[in-house]
Structure formats: structure tokens, C-alpha cells
Amino acid sequence: MQLSKQHQEMELMVVAENLPDIISRFDGDGRFLFISKKIEELTGQPSSFYIGRRVDQSGFDYPFATRWNAVLDGVMRSKCEREFDFDFTDRHGADRFFIARAVPVLDTSGRLLNILVISSDHTERERAAAQTRAISEALRVADRRKNEYLATLAHELRGPLAPISSAVQLIKLSSHRPAREKAREVIERQVASLSALINDLMEVGRISAGKIEIENKPLPLQRIMERASESVTPHLSLKRQQLDLRMPDDDMWIMGDELRLVQVFTNVLTNASKYSPPETTVKVEQLSVNGKAVVNICDQGIGLTESQMQDVFDIFVQVHSVGVQSQGGLGIGLSLVKQLVELHGGDVSVSSDGLDQGSCFTVTLPLTQARESSSQQGAPLSSAPTPLDILVVDDNVDGATTLATLLDAMGHRAVTAFTGHDAVRIAQSQQLDMAFIDLGLPDISGVQVALTIRATSTGRKLPLFALTGLGRDEDFFLTRSAQFNEHLVKPLSMDELLRITESVANTNRTVSSSN
Template sequence: MAAPILAVMFATVLKLGAKSVESRHSRFACARRKDLIPPMSDSLPPSSVVPPAPAVPDIGAAIYDSSPDCVKVLDVDGRMLSMNKNGQCAMEIDDFAPLVGLAWASLWPPETVATVLTALDAARSGGTGRFGAFCQTAKGTPKWWEVIVAPILGADGQPGRILAMSRDVTGARQADDELRQSVERLQLATDAAELGLWTWDPVSDKVTWDNERTYDILGVGHGEPPVNATRFAADFLHPDDVARFAQAVAASVAGDLRFQFQGRVLDKDGAVRWVELYGRPHDCAGQPRTQLVGTIADITARKLAEDKLRDADRRKDEFLAMLAHELRNPLAPIGAAAELLKLGKFDEARVRRTSEIISRQVSHMTHLVNDLLDVSRVTGGVVKLDTAPLDLRDIVADAVEQSGPLILGRGHKLCIHVPPEASTVLGDAKRLVQIVGNLLNNAAKYTPDGGKIDLRIALDDERVTLSVADNGIGMEHQLACRVFDLFSQAEHTSDRTAGGLGLGLALVKSLVEMHGGTVSCVSGGTGAGSTFSVSLPRLCDGRQTPLAAHAPGRVAGQARTLDILVVDDNVDAAAMLAMLLEASGHRMTVEHSARDALARIETARFDVCLLDIGLPEMDGNALAARLRSHPHTRGALLVAITGYGQESDRQRSQAAGFDQHMVKPVDTARLMDVLAEVA
């Protein structure tokens, strides 16, 4: 009876499927663990007591020997009696004899022993035990096993032996682990990228959605059926994008290897969002590639960013065109004046007028360049504020003094309304004057001649608000919302009658924010004027610190002629500067390289050295260090005359030994004041 039952068991076990069962690794135990195995005699009873392995008919023996699995015959106590050759190979057992009589459960890791004993109990009761577990081979190779344990019934119908069959499922287990890890990585990637996944048959228009993100992107309830292409075009797509989507679908139906589409969808509230669909054929072994797998992504934020970049690029191009226009304007009268002076023989009045034109246009160009540099320094965070408690009424007074000529020149009426009590803020006096001055200049430029400008200070418990209102050209709401952005001024007027680069308001915004304040603009539209408001934190302790006193006037004295050395590789610039100072009564020496300057000081002494920084071979900083150490120029006043005007440039020139740092084109009035102090 045993042989047919054995054959049935073999047939049953050969159908065993691989399953994944997790367990910790342990070393293969070659001896019975007394603490884990139910009590039994320490050694096998005499051979006369233990029945020999049952004789197996030929068919049973053939199955036993040919089974690719590890087949073991145990006694009813679960001790090893025999193992087929393939099983010994699978378990990497060279000699089975030492294992005969050992408890089969003792060969398993400790955490699996209870499971093994439960399966044995089931077999002793006439049932079948199944489990999956990890166990190393005799040589330590880690393996996973699927095990079935069943009784071998004797002639009396009771279990006389136990059959244990173990199938090596390590490869399947590893494949499952790799597949699970791959799925986890895919899930991580799609979650991080916020991608929805879908599978679509373009011919039948059947679609499935493979994660919940797809439902979220399209605003479809998770319990609702997925949306196919037909419904997507009809119920979700923006009408203007339906034709392009239909073309993409038609291409996929025709066998195109890729599906890609960007378009707008309308949510339930009518808001427009952008989505991107991308798919490719699904490669199924032996099956035609009729399905596409792909992703859907909400790219609204990206589209908005792209629109902003395009708009910024457009305004940048307009700004550069405007900059070229503004720089050419003063160059035209300067060039004409230069050509006129070459003709010679002018009366004093015409020379003076020509000189004034050149000076005025150079001043205008200098102002443009300074605006560019200033806004770069402020927005880049390079400028540091020198803060102190200040009364905003004093700031207004200084700003009005600076902007007065422009306001009066345009015939505007300026009305100032300030409170009687202190309007104290914590700020940098120079920068606050710059803020108010820029607002006044802006109002003056964009208000037709004879207009009205109101400047007002209002107080509350925590804020001081300064507003500048005009009845000028005004602006549309769209421009008022971004008038403080760089380059936005290009849209104010196309004819550029107001002049300037539109950097003043961007500078105002940055400086106000550095003071912890806010700035805003309101306009009733074109021709309705504009109101700019600055709100700053108020100091409410009532204390006031006056603005720094002006430097005391110099004591009048007898001016003397100075010996001045000019070093500049720009021959024209050096010559013009020398002519100007020579006309003021000073003795001038001009050199065009550091080497010639060093040779000159060996035979001459100088009171003042005016040095360009960007000299060939040896720059002005290195030359200044050499002059500062030479006995003939150790006590001379060293002035840097340079086009480098960043704060870092000033720090380097000071470290090199310069007393003054002046940026080209030189403010001649300031230079004359410096020379007067030396004289």
C-alpha cells in the first residue's frame, strides 16, 4: 500500500508552487538541538527495534530517485531515515550516513523549528503540513525552500513513515525580491515626480490607471472608472487643444512608436491647468505591441515659469534696446561738440556753451551708468546700511532739495504734507533720501509740464507711511502690479520722452525692503495719475537723533601750485585730465605705463599721483604700493582714477595705499575739492 501512496505524494509535491516566506539566516545544524526538539531517546534503538526503510516497488523507487526535489523519509518521530541523491546534491551533503537518526527539525534555523514540528504533527495525524522557510545547506549556501510533509500509511492504515519533500525556490524568491524592489523604486520615482501611470490600447480605446496620482491629476474620484481618450477629449481638454490631441491619438492608432502630448485641461471650477502625456508601446513576449504604457504629469507650474522667463527675456531685450537708445542720445551732442571744437576760432561764449553741453551730457551718461551699478549692488545684497534713528521729515527736506531743479524745470506744483510730531524710523540717511528722491523724480518725469505732485507723511502706532501722488500719465493695472520689477519701465512710453532706464523704482523696492518696509503703487489707469507709497516701521520712543552734521568748512588759506603725476594708458583721457588741471594752475606730468612712472619718480617729487587701475604690465594697485614705499612719493596723495567702482574694488585700492577712489568719468568738482585741501 505504501508504494501507491508514495507515488501519489510525489505527484502532489511536483505540483507545488513557489511562495515567498521570510526568515532570518542561520547556520546549517548537523546535530539535533535538544532544547528545540521534543524529548526522544538520545540514540536510535537497536536495529532490530527500528524497522528498516520499507521496500519501495520499482515505480516508487524510480520517482524517489528521479525527483528533482529534496525527498526525505522520516520515522514517525521525525528522525532522518533516507534522502534521495538529488536531495543530497541540493543540500550539498557529501555523506548522508552521519545524518541518519538525527531529528529533521534540528537541521532548520531556530526560528523555523516550531513551524517544522507543526508540519510533522499534521503528518502524524494523517494530514498534510506545508510551509516555506529559509535554511542553509550543509556547506552554508543560503537557500529558500517550499516544503510539504505527508504521512506514508502502513498496512494498518496508520502513519508508519513520514515523507518530507523540499523544493529549492531560491531563484524564484530572488526574482520576487528584485521585482518588489523594482516596483518600490518605480513607486518612489513616480511619487517624487508626481507622475500618474496609465496603460492604453489606442485601437480599442481601453485604458487602465495604475496609480492614484492619475485620478488626482484629472480630479477624478478614486472609485470612478478610468477616463479613456474619447472622454478625455470631450470632458477634460481645452477646446483649442482637442485637434492636436486627436492627431496624437490617430498617430498612435496608425502604429507610431511614441505618444506625446501637452495640452490644457479644465477642472471642475473652470480653472486651466497644463498636463503632459507620454507613452510608449508595451513589450509583451509573443504578443503584438498594441498597448501603450505611459505617464501623465501636471506641468502647470513649469508652464507658468516658462511664461515668466519668456516675459523676462522679452523685457530684457527691450531694456537693452532702450539702454542703447539712452547712451546714443548724449553721445550725439558730445560728438558734435567735439567736431565743432576742432574747427577752432570760437568766441568765449560759444566755447562756454559747447563745454556746458559736453558736461551736461557726460553727467547724464554718468547718471545712467551709476543707476545700473547701484541697482546691481543693492539687489545683489552688496550694499550695507548704516542705520540710525532718523526723522523722515528731515529725509523729505533733503530729497526735495535734490529733486527741486527737475520739478521746477517742468513747472510742477509740489505740495508737502507732514505731521507736526516726529516721524522717526531706523534707517540709512543716504539711502532713504535716495528712495524719496527717486519717487519725486519719477513723478516729475511722468507728469506733463505744469502738473501737481503731493508728498504726504502719515503716522500710526507702528508704521510711518510716505506717499507721492501725481496727476500724470498713470498706468494700466497690469503694469502697476509689476512696475517695481527690473526692465518694466520699457512699457511706460514708447517715444522715451521721459528718459531714464526705469531702474529707479526697482532700486526703491530693494532699498525699502532692506529697511524692513513695503512699497506699493496704485493708478486709476492711463491718464489718471499714480500714487506710490512707502511704509516703514516706526520708532515710537520719541527720541530723535539729528542727521550727521555736514563736514566743517575748510579754513581759507593761500592755495599753492601742486606737482601732479597722471598715469593712464588711455592717452586721450590722460591728456584731457592734465589739460584741465594745468588750466587750474598746477604743474602736470603724464606717463602711460607703471614702468615709466617708476622711472620718473627717481628724478622728480610729486604732491599728488592720479593713477589708473587698469594699467598694462603692472596694475594701479601694485604701482600705488611701490609709490607708497618710495621716499619721493611716500607722503604724496594717491588717488585712484578708474572704471572699477564696486565695493570690493574700493577695498583693494585702500589696501594698496590709495587715499581716494574716484570712478570714471571723474567728478571734476570733487577732484578740485580734494586738490584744494592738499594745496
């Protein structure tokens, strides 16, 4: 039974009003014959508003109307279906994405009667697809950076090993004192580089995890800059570079962590030296602007492009990672600078006129009116050598014996233990002044050693220092719980070793004099 035209229209309306899609129908002149009520949700206009109008007469913007008219005209001429997509901003200001199919309706003789258009809302699907594409691109970039980082890390770690190996062989084969002294300096310098590299890796991990603590106290910015300048002096001297340090006559005071801030400016100054030619000048200007301390560090180096300036503070990014401009490194330093400065309530930026035009890094920190009290300064440690009886516990035989030999050379008396049980036995049977204890021992852990020693009457007050390669927050928590006096991460510098032994010696002298 053939349905009447009126019945067909009614069926179309019923179907159209119950579909999530927007159904519309156009005559041969491109005028609306029908559009479902869903259009009102999108535009705010009732469906009756559109009947008899062309798309370009219905209040749509020009590009949208032009696109629809072109599609309808193409379907009329070709009498073929066409699928297209379009963006639309709804009456609430939300961006929507649609995929539409225009279908020509023909009579039995092939004559065009009208065009049926079904517009489906794919906004959520498109958003998900766009998000997936963005995640995929981010993962691709992250994967590329990871591969570059691992290759660079291997290069940077191998770099110091070659001169250390050569220096060791030189010490073994040469009896010439100047040559052996030079080899010692090489080893010291390369070990310091390795230590700094590992420390940066640990530091950036702690900051990224939000586990770093900033000690806030009033500090003179001049002192921080002077300490940072001292740290970078060897780099400058090696390239015969000058440091033009311009500071105001009056101290500028900020709130912060002195160690972290020295680290910030040392990294920026080192970076300026690294990427500048020999015999150039690094200029440092310190200003007070609107209640903030502003430090400009400008070099005469290789400069940065616009895109490089956008990426230079990203983690593991080296904007000059290849070619003659490459200077090594892991791409950690400036990312660490940015994070530490932001933890102090400040910001850091960079400017450059382009390649070979130098760069200028600007660090801004809030000023404070507070002053450092004399009680915060602390009394200097006595430098008078006092022999100590020291226990060195480490399952690395070379590490333990080398440290013990160094302590002996400093005038102390060192005894070694390579297991935890031996360490406990020695601590209970010998008179000791202090102990260095590694945490990873083959039988019982260094934490267990400390707890066992602390449980004895002689070991209750014995200074115990954890000396380990473990430097995570949980490792520091364990050593505090085990009542270690301090947690030291390998390698131990000579300055740290002197500080610790002098501190113990001073304490012993104070106790002896009071008795």
C-alpha cells in the first residue's frame, strides 16, 4: 500500500523529532522545507523561523552560509550524496562540531525533488580525538626527549671517567710529583662534576614531586651573589673570561634558602660562561624595582632564537645540543633554576636578539625589610686538628679503605668494617669518637647497625653519620628515625669531611673542658 505524501511528511516529522541529529530538508532553490526542533537548542530560533528561507537568509555568518549553499548546489547538480563537517558556536557560546550528510531525494524518473540533510553532533568525540592527538604528540616529544636525554646522560657520565682513568694510571706509573699532583687535580675536578650531575638529577626529581623544603630566612642578596661568583670563578678562569659584578652600596634583603639561591645563580652564571667565547665578559647587574630584587645576568655568547627562548627552561631540553654550539650537560640546570626561583615566589626570564647576539637572564625575587640577627651567624669552627678514633663501615672495600687512609693522612685513627655485624662488634669493643656508616651492607642494613649501636650505653651518644649513595626523601626519613646525626650522600667532599670531623672534635673539647 503506497503511503500518501502527507503521511510520509508525518512519519518524517516523528522520526526527526526523536533523533539526536538535526534533520533538515531543502527545495531546489536551497530553501528550508523542514528542520527538526533540535535546531532551537542550538540557535535559540524555533524551527518555524527557517521555513521558506535560504541558509544565507537565516542569520548564520557568511562563511557558514557560503559553505552550506555550495554543498547544496553541488548535490543539486550532481544528484549525488555528499558528506561534510562544520564547526558551529551555539547560543551559549560553546563550540560544537558536526558531521553532515546531504542526500538527494529523486522521483522515479530521476528528477530532484528535495535534499535531505542529517547533521550529527560529534563534539565530544572530536574533543576526545583532539585530546588523544595532543597526548600522542606529547608522548612522541617526551619519547624523543627521553632518548636524547639517555644518550646525553651516557655521554656525560662517561666523559669524566676517561680523564679519571688516565689520571689513575698516571699516578700509578709516574713518580714525578708535579705530574701526580696534576693527576690528583684532574680526579678532584671530574669527581666534582659527577657529583654535581647526580645532585642535579636528584634535586629536580624532588622538586617535581613537591618534596623539597625551602628554608625561609632573611638574607643579603649581595652575599648570595658573592658566593655564586666564587663558585663560577674556575669556569671563568679556564676561558679567561671576566665577571663584571655591579651591586648597589646598600644590602638588598630577600627571604629564602641561601644554599638554594646560591645554586640558582651559580647555574645561571655557569651557563653564561659555558656558552660564551673565551676572553669575553659576563655582566651581572643587581637592581631594586618596585619592591623586588632584579638580577640581570648578560653574556656575549651564542644567543637564542625566539623558539629556543620558549623551550630553554623545559626539563631535559638543550637548545644547543648538537654541532659546534653544543657544550654538553643534561638540560637540567635552567629547569632547576626556574623551579627553585618560583619556590621563592620569584620568576626568571630570558631575552636575546638572536644567534650570536648573547643572552640575558633576569631573576626577580621579592624584597624584605627583615635583617639577619647575629645569632643566626653561628660561631666559626676551630681549625685546630684533634685526632679522632673513627669507624668507617662500607661493603665497598676500596671505598672504605680509601676513606680510612684519607682520615689517617689527616691525623686521625681510622678502623674499617665491611659488614654490619663487624661494625657492631667494633663499636662495642673499641673506644670511638664517631662513625661513617653505609646503608647498603651485605648482612644487616646500616639503619640496623645504627639502631643496635644506639641501644648500648657506649653508643647512645656516639656521633653516627650515614654515608651512602641513597639520597631519596624516604632514605633521609629512615636515617633520622635511626638517630643518625647526619645523612651524607656520596661522594663526600674534602670540605664536608673537614667540617664534620672538626665539629665532632669541637664537641669533644667542649665536653672535656666542662668535666
